[in-house]
Amino acid sequence: MNELHFLGYYFHVLAGIVWIGMLYYFNFVQTEYFKEAEASAKADAMAKLAPRALWWFRWGALITFLTGAYLFHKLGAFGVAMPAIWMGALAGTLMFLNVWLIIWPKQQIVLGMKEGDGPAAAAKAGLASRTNTLLSGPMLLGMLGSGKLALGGTDTGLYAAMGLIVLLEANALFGGQGPMKSVVGVVHCSLALALVIFGLLNYV
Structure with missing residues (x-):
């Protein structure tokens, strides 16, 4: 690993700590x-x-995304059988988009920085934020598991895991919080989702 790649890792992790x-x-x-x-x-x-x-x-989200995209491209994700990194990258990308396209615009309304329906904006931002918390468990599994876990699943398991993440993102856009209304609920859901995805990647 050369110095540029190390700096990419360093700032990716540092910005990720800030963001999450x-x-x-x-x-x-x-x-x-x-x-x-x-x-x-x-x-x-x-x-x-x-x-x-x-x-x-x-801005933590933006730097995490940009450095992650650099590492994803440069350090072997393309053309390499690393299903965990693909799943983690999908979750991280959707989380980044939620920050910039949903949470931040809606919070500007909530905080009175621009006009709009405050309660509706708060509900939308809250759902996207809870969804990001939900996805943070699987995202971390993908980041840490790549190259470190000998996953035994097939492409079918990877596609199922990624499809599940896309469905949960669809819920962030059009659904509701469900069991994620409480702190305990969203923590339990995130851990359970990480276990389900681990099972899909390893056994399907």
Whole structure:
């Protein structure tokens, strides 16, 4: 591995820590706090805290995606039998698109940065954010498992895993939160999804 590839890995992991760290902060801490906060405290946080957190969130996502795309292209994903990386890359790409095309535009409405239906925007952003939390487990499985797990499945299992991820993204666009309404629910769903996808990649 040359120095450029190492730097790609370094900034991919560093930006990913920022991105997913902020994702978990929003879903596990800030959202729950806003449910209980006094109106004045919530208004102050929405004016001063949330915009700063969203800045780190969206730019962390962008740098993670760009460095990941570089590594995916340069370090052997194309033409190599590494099913986990394909599944992880799909999940990560959809998560990145959710940030920039759904969560950030809708949060701008919620925070009063542009006009729109605040409650509807909050619901849409919340569903996309919960979906990203759901997909973070399988995404991490794909990133860590590539080249490290001797997966015994076939292309059928890979296609099934990727199809499942696409269906969950469709739910983010057109469905509802279901069991992901609570912190415990989304954590359990993410872990269960990672186990299901591991089974598909390894045994199907």
